[in-house]
Amino acid sequence: xxxxxxxxxxxxxxxxxxxxxxxxxxxxxxxxxxxxxxxxxxxxxxxxxxxxxxxxxxxxxxxxxxxxxxxxxxxxxxxxxxxxxxxxxxxxxxxxxxxxxxxxxxxxxxxxxx
Amino acid sequence: xxxxxxxxxxxxxxxxxxxxxxxxxxxxxxxxxxxxxxxxxxxxxxxxxxxxxxxxxxxxxxxxxxxxxxxxxxxxxxxxxxxxxxxxxxxxxxxxxxxxxxxxxxxxxxxx
Numbered sequence: 001x002x003x004x005x006x007x008x009x010x011x012x013x014x015x016x017x018x019x020x021x022x023x024x025x026x027x028x029x030x031x032x033x034x035x036x037x038x039x040x041x042x043x044x045x046x047x048x049x050x051x052x053x054x055x056x057x058x059x060x061x062x063x064x065x066x067x068x069x070x071x072x073x074x075x076x077x078x079x080x081x082x083x084x085x086x087x088x089x090x091x092x093x094x095x096x097x098x099x100x101x102x103x104x105x106x107x108x109x110x111x112x113x114x
Numbered sequence: 115x116x117x118x119x120x121x122x123x124x125x126x127x128x129x130x131x132x133x134x135x136x137x138x139x140x141x142x143x144x145x146x147x148x149x150x151x152x153x154x155x156x157x158x159x160x161x162x163x164x165x166x167x168x169x170x171x172x173x174x175x176x177x178x179x180x181x182x183x184x185x186x187x188x189x190x191x192x193x194x195x196x197x198x199x200x201x202x203x204x205x206x207x208x209x210x211x212x213x214x215x216x217x218x219x220x221x222x223x224x225x226x
Binding site: 042048050058090094103106 | 120123148155156157159162202204210211212213214215216217218219
């Protein structure tokens with residue numbers, strides 16, 4: 001079972017470059033999200049989606065955008081990378097419905113912007 | 115603004131000790147509270163607590179939810195070095211967005 005798959009695992013970017021972090025899930029989950037994790041800051045929500053064609057901003061959306069053209073994929077785009085975007089990024093997904101559902105995380109993408 | 119606060123931020127104990135990790139929350143539409151353990155990679159799920167399920171136990175780990183005082187605790191008894199990790203608390207927003215608000219985590223180090 002693949003679960004939530006993120007690529008790349010590690011990336012170094014120069015300031016001003018753009019890139020896309022890929023996220024795919026094979027559990028037919030409707031909810032997908034991107035978090036960043038910085039030391040002492042916990043996980044902060046960047047963008048999320050409650051279904052194909054629907055996206056919304058989280059707590060720290062600036063400098064990122066997302067799209068959700070299929071249920072499976074939820075890529076995160078860095079438009080013009082800045083050193084402040086050096087972080088660990090986690091994609092997560094959740095099935096729709098009531099209690100008993102929890103979120104599943106990808107393995108993380110370590111991004112360094114120099 | 116919704117928030118989740120964990121304490122302490124970090125903790126160092128010796129093997130065999132018992133630890134209590136705290137999570138308090140102020141979330142307008144509370145649906146559930148989750149605990150995760152994070153080692154070097156992605157967080158792994160420990161417990162989900164809901165208004166109808168306020169106590170959970172698995173081996174040496176247990177957790178309770180106080181719906182009135184808006185907090186949860188995670189207890190680990192007879193700690194082992196393998197318990198060393200960051201423990202994250204998250205509250206699910208029940209307004210239909212399926213958003214999760216995470217605390218900053220408690221970094222636990224268990225010394226042999």
